[in-house]
Amino acid sequence: MKLHPGANELEFSVxxxxxxxxxCKCFLFCWRYDDKIVVSDIDGTITKSDVxxxxxxxxxxxxxxxxxxxxxxxxxxxxxxxxxxxxxxxxQSRVTRxxxxxxxxxxxxxxxxxxxxxxxxxxxxxHTEVIEKKPEEFKxxxxxxxxxxxxxxxxxxxxxxxxxxNDVWAYxxxxxxxxxxxxxxxxxxxxxxLTQTFQST
Numbered sequence: 001m002k003l004h005p006g007a008n009e010l011e012f013s014v015x016x017x018x019x020x021x022x023x024c025k026c027f028l029f030c031w032r033y034d035d036k037i038v039v040s041d042i043d044g045t046i047t048k049s050d051v052x053x054x055x056x057x058x059x060x061x062x063x064x065x066x067x068x069x070x071x072x073x074x075x076x077x078x079x080x081x082x083x084x085x086x087x088x089x090x091x092q093s094r095v096t097r098x099x100x101x102x103x104x105x106x107x108x109x110x111x112x113x114x115x116x117x118x119x120x121x122x123x124x125x126x127h128t129e130v131i132e133k134k135p136e137e138f139k140x141x142x143x144x145x146x147x148x149x150x151x152x153x154x155x156x157x158x159x160x161x162x163x164x165x166n167d168v169w170a171y172x173x174x175x176x177x178x179x180x181x182x183x184x185x186x187x188x189x190x191x192x193x194l195t196q197t198f199q200s201t
Contacts, residue, residue, distance in 0.1 A: 029114050033151055035081050036158035039143065039171065040072070042086040042096065044163035046110070048186050065188050069108040080158060082113035087138050090117045116142050139170035147174055168193045
């Protein structure tokens, strides 16, 4: 197998004693050790609402934040890599990736990037995010695992986008400076959650 920089789509077979053989598809992203990564939450950040972001794409309604494709395209054009992170359950991976690929605004789409979801059941993921209100626990653990893939002296995470204080806590925990952590509300307003020193649309 020969890999090239960027995204590579792989297909392979997995055989288990109980379920037989299944065909699997995944995406492999080849990045440099010194690439700068911008992390983005999905629900309430790329979509306008946490809950409706889950439901409306299924019924065919676009519920993406206005201008999000333009913002993330500019981030990519400035040399940063996008990583999409959500506390959604892994069982929603196909519909989530298809939704991200379907977003088109002014002939722009979201840049490609790894999409990391919670490796648990839909019920457990829902309980953690909606009942316990602690999605940052999964996000911190996941980001620390990614961070461990880089040399010890490298801080791969450059900036973070979210919609809740939980996202801010997760990004802070992996060393993203406060002034590069942004939250986006349902009106599409972008701000620094903790310092309140910046606001834009």
